[in-house]
Amino acid sequence: xxxxxxxxxxxxxxxxxxxxxxxxxxxxxxxxxxxxxxxxxxxxxxxxxxxxxxxxxxxxxxxxxxxxxxxxxxxxxxxxxxxxxxxxxxxxxxxxxxxxxxxxxxxxxxxxxxxxxxxxxxxxxxxxxxxxxxxxxxxxxxxxxxxxxxxxxxxxxxxxxxxxxxxxxxxxxxxxxxxxxxxxxxxxxxxxxxxxxxxxxxxxxxxxxxxxxxxxxxxxxxxxxxxxxxxxxxxxxxxxxxxxxxxxx
Amino acid sequence: xxxxxxxxxxxxxxxxxxxxxxxxxxxxxxxxxxxxxxxxxxxxxxxxxxxxxxxxxxxxxxxxxxxxxxxxxxxxxxxxxxxxxxxxxxxxxxxxxxxxxxxxxxxxxxxxxxxxxxxxxxxxxxxxxxxxxxxxxxxxxxxxxxxxxxxxxxxxxxxxxxxxxxxxxxxxxxxxxxxxxxxxxxxxxxxxxxxxxxxxxxxxxxxxxxxxxxxxxxxxxxxxxxxxxxxxxxxxxxxxxxxxxxxxxxxxxxxxxxxxxxxxxxxxxxxxxxxxxxxxxxxxxxxxxxxxxxxxxxxxxxxxxxxxxxxxxxxxxxxxxxxxxxxxxxxxxxxxxxxxxxxxxxxxxxx
Amino acid sequence: xxxxxxxxxxxxxxxxxxxxxxxxxxxxxxxxxxxxxxxxxxxxxxxxxxxxxxxxxxxxxxxxxxxxxxxxxxxxxxxxxxxxxxxxxxxxxxxxxxxxxxxxxxxxxxxxxxxxxxxxxxxxxxxxxxxxxxxxxxxxxxxxxxxxxxxxxxxxxxxxxxxxxxxxxxxxxxxxxxxx
Numbered sequence: 001x002x003x004x005x006x007x008x009x010x011x012x013x014x015x016x017x018x019x020x021x022x023x024x025x026x027x028x029x030x031x032x033x034x035x036x037x038x039x040x041x042x043x044x045x046x047x048x049x050x051x052x053x054x055x056x057x058x059x060x061x062x063x064x065x066x067x068x069x070x071x072x073x074x075x076x077x078x079x080x081x082x083x084x085x086x087x088x089x090x091x092x093x094x095x096x097x098x099x100x101x102x103x104x105x106x107x108x109x110x111x112x113x114x115x116x117x118x119x120x121x122x123x124x125x126x127x128x129x130x131x132x133x134x135x136x137x138x139x140x141x142x143x144x145x146x147x148x149x150x151x152x153x154x155x156x157x158x159x160x161x162x163x164x165x166x167x168x169x170x171x172x173x174x175x176x177x178x179x180x181x182x183x184x185x186x187x188x189x190x191x192x193x194x195x196x197x198x199x200x201x202x203x204x205x206x207x208x209x210x211x212x213x214x215x216x217x218x219x220x221x222x223x224x225x226x227x228x229x230x231x232x233x234x235x236x237x238x239x240x241x242x243x244x245x246x247x248x249x
Numbered sequence: 250x251x252x253x254x255x256x257x258x259x260x261x262x263x264x265x266x267x268x269x270x271x272x273x274x275x276x277x278x279x280x281x282x283x284x285x286x287x288x289x290x291x292x293x294x295x296x297x298x299x300x301x302x303x304x305x306x307x308x309x310x311x312x313x314x315x316x317x318x319x320x321x322x323x324x325x326x327x328x329x330x331x332x333x334x335x336x337x338x339x340x341x342x343x344x345x346x347x348x349x350x351x352x353x354x355x356x357x358x359x360x361x362x363x364x365x366x367x368x369x370x371x372x373x374x375x376x377x378x379x380x381x382x383x384x385x386x387x388x389x390x391x392x393x394x395x396x397x398x399x400x401x402x403x404x405x406x407x408x409x410x411x412x413x414x415x416x417x418x419x420x421x422x423x424x425x426x427x428x429x430x431x432x433x434x435x436x437x438x439x440x441x442x443x444x445x446x447x448x449x450x451x452x453x454x455x456x457x458x459x460x461x462x463x464x465x466x467x468x469x470x471x472x473x474x475x476x477x478x479x480x481x482x483x484x485x486x487x488x489x490x491x492x493x494x495x496x497x498x499x500x501x502x503x504x505x506x507x508x509x510x511x512x513x514x515x516x517x518x519x520x521x522x523x524x525x526x527x528x529x530x531x532x533x534x535x536x537x538x539x540x541x542x543x544x545x546x547x548x549x550x551x552x553x554x555x556x557x558x559x560x561x562x563x564x565x566x567x568x569x570x571x572x573x574x575x576x577x578x579x580x581x582x583x584x585x586x587x588x589x590x591x592x593x594x595x596x597x598x599x600x
Numbered sequence: 601x602x603x604x605x606x607x608x609x610x611x612x613x614x615x616x617x618x619x620x621x622x623x624x625x626x627x628x629x630x631x632x633x634x635x636x637x638x639x640x641x642x643x644x645x646x647x648x649x650x651x652x653x654x655x656x657x658x659x660x661x662x663x664x665x666x667x668x669x670x671x672x673x674x675x676x677x678x679x680x681x682x683x684x685x686x687x688x689x690x691x692x693x694x695x696x697x698x699x700x701x702x703x704x705x706x707x708x709x710x711x712x713x714x715x716x717x718x719x720x721x722x723x724x725x726x727x728x729x730x731x732x733x734x735x736x737x738x739x740x741x742x743x744x745x746x747x748x749x750x751x752x753x754x755x756x757x758x759x760x761x762x763x764x765x766x767x768x769x770x771x772x773x774x775x776x777x778x779x780x
Contacts, residue, residue, distance in 0.1 A: 042449040045318070048458075057456045063446040065318045066458035068341050071311035074303065078315025078323065081299040082273050083447045086319075104311070107304035255627050255635070281639055364639070425662045426620075426635035428627045505663070512660030586665045 008032045010041055010061050017055040019126075021222025023179045023212025024053055027120055027188070031089060032060065034193040038200060040087040047076040047115075049101075051093035052126040070101025073108035076115050087199060090117040095125045098134040098159050105165070112170030112204040116195040119161060119207065122214040123233060130217035134159045137236055141219070162209050162242040172204035174242040178211040180229040184239070204246070211237055251430045258393045258422040259284035261429055262352055265400035266324055267292055269434045271350075273299040273316035273323040275309040277331060280364045281420040282354035285326040306331040310338030310351070317347040318457045320445035322404055326352035328420075329370050330361060333378065339413055340379030343474070344459025346444070348407035350400070352416045354423035357582030365582025366420035366505060371559035374417050375533040382471055384478040386485050387415045387533045389503040393427035399530075401434050406485065408439040410477055417532065419555060421505045421584070487530035488539050492518070496525030498549040498597065501540065501564050503529045506553045506585060513590045522598055524551075532560065540567035549597060551575045553585050601656050603741045604664045606681055608649035609673025609694070614728030618671065619650035621732060625742050625750040626654040634662035647676060654741050669739050671731060672698055673714075690779065692738055694731060710738040710779045717772045726769035733773030744774055 007013075010032040016025045035044050046062045048054055050069035057064040067075035072092055080088045090108075097105050097119050108115070124142060125131040132142040132149055135158050139148040151157045162176045173195060177188035188210055195206030211233045213225035220228060241249045256264070263285045266274070274293055276286040289300045299316070303309035309325045316323035327335060332353045342349050355370045357363040372378075374387045386406055390396040396418060403414040446455050461467050492514060493499050500510040507528040514524045527543065529536050540550070550572055552561040557580045568574060575597055579585050605622065609615045619635055626633035637650040651664040666686045672678040672693045678700060685691060687706045696715030712734040718726035736744050748767055755763065 043447070045446045047315075054458075054460065057454075057458065061454050063449055063454050064456045064458070065315060065446055066456070066460065067311050067314050068337055071307065071314070071338070074308040074311035075315030075318070077301065077308075078273060078275065078312035078317070079319055079446065080315075081301065081312075082316040082319040082321035082323070086447045103304050104308050107308065111301070253627060255624055255633075420639070421636060421662060424637060424639045426623055427662075428633060505661070508659075509661040509663065515660060584663050586663075587661065588665055 008036055010036055012059040012061050014059050017058055018052065019216045021213060021215035021225055022052070023122060023210070023214070024120060026179050026185060027118065027210055027212060028053075028056065028060065030185075030189045030192050031091065031118060033189065034196045035062070035087065035089070037193065038087075038196055040200070043085070044087040044089060045079050045083070047072050047079065047088060047090045049092040049096035051096045053091055053093060053120065054127065056091065070096050070099070071104055072096065073101065073104040073113075073117070077108050077111070077113050080113055080115050084114070087196065088115040089196070090115055092117065092119055093126070094119070094121045094123065094133040094135040098161050106168070109165050109205045109207065110168045110170045112172070114199055114202055114204055116199045116206045117208065118192060118195070119209040120212050121161070121209055121237065122212045123158070124214050124217045126214050126217055135161070137232055158236060160237060162207065165207060166242045166248055170205055171207060171243050172246050173198050173206040173244060174209070176209040176211070176237060176239050176242065178229055178234055178239055180211070180213065180226045180234070209237075211239075251432070253428045253430050255426050255428050256393060257284055257424060257426050258396045258418060259354065259424070260288050261393045261397040262326070262400045262416065263288035264292070265397035265431065266350065266404070267296060267298070268431060269401045269404040270322050271298060271324055271404070272321035273312070275301050275303050275312035275316075275323070275325050277303050277306045277309050277327065279328045279331045281356055281423050282326050282328045282352065284423070285352065306334040307338065310335040313349045314338060314342060314345070314347060317342070317349050318446045320441040322348075322408075324350040324352070326354070328354045328356045329358050329367065332370060332373070336373070336379035339385070340381050340383060341459055342413045343383040343385065344381065345457050346411040347413070347457065348411055349413040350403045350407055350416065351413055353418070355417065355419045357580075363582045364420065366555060366584060367580070367582055368419055368504060368506060368555035369557070369559065369580060370417065371532065371554070371556060374415055375535070375563075383474065384481065384533060385413050385415055386410075386481055386531055387417050389417050389530060389532050390422060391504050391507050391528065393422070393425060394429040396422055397429055397431055401432065405435055405437050408441075410481060412477065417504070419505050482534040485531060486534040486536055488536035489528040489530060490539065491526040491528065493525035493527060493543060493547070495523050496547055497523045498525075498551055498594065499543055499547045500524065500526045500551045500553060501529070501560070502526065502553040503532055503560065506555055509585050509587060509590065510553050512587050513594065516587065517591060517594055522594065524594065535563045535567070537563070537567040540564060541569070544568055544571040548572045549575065551577070551594065551597065553577045553590060555584065556580055602659075603654045603669060603739055604667045605652045605654070605669045605671060605735070605739070605741070606649060606664055606667040607652065607671045607673075608647070608677030608681055611646040611648040613648070613673045614725070615648040615673060616650055618728045618732050619652045621747060621750065621754075622652050622654065622735070622742065624754050625747045628750050629742055629746050631655060632657065632659050634659050636662045649677065669735065671735060673728070673731065674698065675700060690738055692731070692735055694727065696727070708779055710734060710777050712773055712776050714773055717776060718769055721765060721769055721772070723765055726765060729766045729769040730773030730776075733770035733775075734777035737774045737777040738779045744770070
């Protein structure tokens with residue numbers, strides 16, 4: 001009989017720690033698959049952030065380093081410089097990467113660190129219970145902007161991170177994808193794989209932003225949340241490549 | 250015999266670190282420690298090590314965290330305001346049981362203060378400037394020679410205890426040139442295979458973090474840390490006693506202040522005053538027992554600090570009311586002057 | 601014996617170089633030595649000073665509250681430090697620029713026109729070297745020969761061609777110095 005599906009053995013045999021409908025599980029899976037496909041499981045150091053995916057280590061059978069909130073790109077720099085031949089995968093959420101850790105990601109990219117970053121943008125602080133994120137859309141509600149985010153009230157505008165990083169010469173590859181449907185999941189899979197292959201070929205910084213649903217903190221059903229990603233988020237955060245082979249697309 | 254060289258304290262610390270097998274240095278410019286990153290940029294990279302001028306002190310300490318995860322010897326340095334920024338990282342290093350060497354060449358504060366020498370970061374260094382129940386060995390060299398020696402020792406102790414170690418100097422130590430002879434590093438090796446990340450083969454995955462949300466785990470792990478801190482207290486305290494045997498009055502001072510007090514001791518003895526000096530070389534662990542024992546024969550202790558008085562609290566805890574404690578302090582970059590201390594000494598001795 | 605020397609002058613007068621040279625030379629004579637610069641204000645035309653202690657014994661504090669010798673390359677430095685000189689100490693002044701005389705009689709003085717000496721040699725950058733010569737003569741801190749040898753050892757290759765004129769300036773300063 002032909003085997004059509006197999007559990008990735010990087011995933012430990014336990015339930016996912018994430019809420020129903022959350023995008024992290026899918027994205028984790030694609031990161032694991034890419035690492036497995038390039039045969040680097042024993043050589044990978046997974047850099048976990050502070051945020052929901054801080055728990056990644058509970059079911060990833062990988063060496064994991066989990067530093068302070070927002071500082072993951074700096075710590076990843078330390079890891080990679082000390083072990084240049086290891087595969088360093090940086091995994092961060094929007095609060096970690098685009099608020100408290102803005103300086104760290106900008107400068108890690110600017111130095112052209114040879115690492116692969118997966119940036120999960122779900123427009124909310126999940127772990128702390130649904131506060132406004134730097135990527136929360138205008139009008140989107142959160143516990144700290146209960147009337148919906150309003151830039152006119154000094155709450156700022158949603159930050160488009162790929163666009164922000166695009167001009168940095170240290171950035172080799174950047175793409176924004178989404179996991180709201182199968183077609184885009186496959187695109188995400190391809191982008192993550194490419195980012196990892198870039199690192200193995202010592203090309204420099206690869207950055208993959210993934211739009212991802214957070215139904216619980218958005219107060220939506222999982223299906224509605226996927227629609228929100230597709231209709232609202234992707235409208236503000238255009239999908240596609242921003243930088244390929246070091247050139248702006 | 251190794252050659253005698255003339256170097257600034259900052260440079261000697263950097264060279265000693267390189268000789269100790271430092272692999273990764275991360276720093277950010279701030280006076281008066283700029284010679285350390287400059288030395289690393291020029292010399293560490295030639296030895297195949299990594300030097301990064303980070304985007305901030307915060308990034309630098311977290312780069313140390315990352316490099317240390319891989320088992321590499323890693324270090325950062327800064328001066329007071331920059332060390333404040335590193336406090337979060339220091340707490341995480343202790344929490345994650347990561348070795349690291351951190352150098353603070355203190356300057357005047359609070360705030361941006363000035364760039365003059367100071368010892369006002371004592372509380373921050375020994376009472377934990379970061380959050381949580383933690384301790385670390387704090388070395389306070391008083392000469393360039395000792396700065397180099399203690400830097401070498403700091404790397405060993407960091408690895409031995411899997412804990413950050415702080416070298417606490419002031420701007421005088423950093424800027425001053427003195428002759429020194431670099432000693433051979435100990436050559437001790439530390440097996441980090443049970444915890445370091447990377448190059449995994451036939452072993453379970455390793456995790457470096459400082460979080461557990463399961464009930465009781467963090468408490469248990471704090472008790473484990475305490476065992477380590479207790480062991481450091483028992484084994485790592487360093488102190489120098491100078492002419493204390495017959496002393497009627499004993500100075501307590503560290504680093505540059507101790508050098509100044511030593512001059513006063515020498516001068517006052519010439520003038521017939523029996524004085525001595527207890528110089529903590531580690532301010533954590535603090536030589537409480539040595540001070541405590543000294544109260545049996547000495548009834549006057551004279552604490553001198555380049556601050557409004559911080560270490561004096563630990564001296565009080567050691568003396569426990571069994572002797573008088575006097576103080577001379579100069580905050581905000583002021584340097585205690587020998588004649589001023591001498592004058593105060595004579596007034597005390599009159600009574 | 602302990603010499604506590606403060607070198608002071610304008611930035612650019614070679615004040616730090618003087619201190620450096622004395623420190624290196626002291627090491628060559630196997631003396632204990634500390635060199636402590638006023639740092640962070642290194643700018644041309646600003647003030648510069650450094651403290652050098654040369655001693656047969658262990659040096660307690662590298663900070664000089666009151667020097668045994670003040671080397672004043674300009675009048676501002678003279679004004680700033682003159683009162684701090686130890687009783688019985690020496691004011692060594694660059695008389696090309698320092699016109700004042702000390703208002704105290706418990707110190708000795710030695711006035712040497714080091715700018716003029718340097719100019720006579722055709723290189724006004726040699727004033728500090730002439731002053732080092734004067735310092736060696738008036739204080740006896742180190743041997744002239746030791747300092748010559750230290751210069752040969754420590755001068756970078758590109759400065760070696762100036763060795764002769766440096767040593768000549770130092771010798772002239774040495775010869776011109778008279779302690780009163």
